[in-house]
Amino acid sequence: MSEVPGSVDDVVALLKAGEYVPDRSLATVLYLALALGRPLFLEGEAGVGKTEVAKVLASQLGRRLIRLQCYEGLDVSSAVYEWNVARQLVEIRLAEAADDDTSRDQLAADLYDDRFLIKRPILEALEPHVEGPPVLLIDELDRTDEPFEAYLLEVLSDFQVTIPELGTIHADARPIVIITSNRTREVHDALKRRCLYHWVDYPSAQREMDILRTRLPGADERLAWQVVEFVQALREKELFKSPGVAETIDWTQALLALDATAIESGVVDATLGVVLKYQDDIEAIRGEVADALIKKITEAAH
Numbered sequence: 001m002s003e004v005p006g007s008v009d010d011v012v013a014l015l016k017a018g019e020y021v022p023d024r025s026l027a028t029v030l031y032l033a034l035a036l037g038r039p040l041f042l043e044g045e046a047g048v049g050k051t052e053v054a055k056v057l058a059s060q061l062g063r064r065l066i067r068l069q070c071y072e073g074l075d076v077s078s079a080v081y082e083w084n085v086a087r088q089l090v091e092i093r094l095a096e097a098a099d100d101d102t103s104r105d106q107l108a109a110d111l112y113d114d115r116f117l118i119k120r121p122i123l124e125a126l127e128p129h130v131e132g133p134p135v136l137l138i139d140e141l142d143r144t145d146e147p148f149e150a151y152l153l154e155v156l157s158d159f160q161v162t163i164p165e166l167g168t169i170h171a172d173a174r175p176i177v178i179i180t181s182n183r184t185r186e187v188h189d190a191l192k193r194r195c196l197y198h199w200v201d202y203p204s205a206q207r208e209m210d211i212l213r214t215r216l217p218g219a220d221e222r223l224a225w226q227v228v229e230f231v232q233a234l235r236e237k238e239l240f241k242s243p244g245v246a247e248t249i250d251w252t253q254a255l256l257a258l259d260a261t262a263i264e265s266g267v268v269d270a271t272l273g274v275v276l277k278y279q280d281d282i283e284a285i286r287g288e289v290a291d292a293l294i295k296k297i298t299e300a301a302h
């Protein structure tokens with residue numbers, strides 16, 4: 001287990017060691033979240049590296065990553081805990097078969113015992129772990145509904161959950177909590193107030209180039225620059241869905257797989273589906289617009 005980073009520079013170094021290239025503001029807010037023991041709320045467009053922060057942090061600190069993937073209708077039994085009713089029933093049958101008063105009295109006390117508790121991600125994250133407090137990733141919170149968000153308030157302010165039959169379970173050591181949202185709806189203020197907030201933006205061209213160098217070390221520098229400039233230009237256009245960093249990496253990989261050494265009309269048109277995921281966007285860019293972008297990028301390089 002590594003120590004939690006002691007400065008913003010240490011956070012930058014830690015993330016880079018995990019092949020994540022952060023900008024200074026993300027590293028700063030992450031440092032503060034770690035230092036103050038506060039949850040970190042990351043909001044931003046798709047594919048800009050929100051989920052990846054939690055994964056890299058856990059692997060670099062040698063902590064367990066406990067992931068709660070949110071969806072509509074997510075409830076306490078999937079997110080926090082559930083009683084193992086089938087096993088409880090078996091226990092009841094066994095006690096009945098034994099047919100003496102002591103086993104029955106014992107049964108009532110035993111039925112809501114830890115053994116029958118199925119722990120889901122949030123409860124697991126509050127328990128002690130040998131490697132040190134885990135990283136709890138609550139991913140895509142905007143997909144859940146408000147009752148679940150309200151439930152999270154207790155967890156995020158007191159780091160505890162209450163199980164009526166057992167009592168309150170409190171974390172002795174706070175997990176590192178990272179919450180992500182794509183902002184398909186606004187998350188409630190009360191929840192945001194319990195967290196440090198950071199908007200994860202698209203990277204600058206320079207940082208996106210650094211990301212490519214880190215993730216695809218063998219890639220041709222000139223091709224990588226052209227891809228970055230093309231994608232950055234696409235983000236300026238009115239599109240239904242702008243490409244994220246994930247698409248930049250995928251596209252470069254696709255071009256390398258096709259042995260392309262530079263972006264040119266034919267190969268760009270043929271591979272636009274790696275970068276843009278809506279037919280209307282592809283139609284809007286393919287052909288003339290793409291050619292104009294390619295011309296601008298290749299001429300600027302001369």
Ligand SMILES: Nc1ncnc2c1ncn2[C@@H]1O[C@H](COP(=O)(O)OP(=O)(O)OP(=O)(O)O)[C@@H](O)[C@H]1O
Nearest residue numbers: 019020021045046047048049050051052211245246
């Ligand atoms: N700063 C970065 N440094 C290195 N790689 C990055 C960076 N940002 C994004 N990536 C790459 O982009 C991929 C997508 O990132 P990630 O899945 O974290 O995006 P996301 O913001 O969670 O997207 P979504 O909202 O769709 O879930 C990652 O697998 C990672 O390879």
Ligand SMILES: [Mg+2]
Nearest residue numbers: 050051139180
């Ligand atoms: Mg994600």
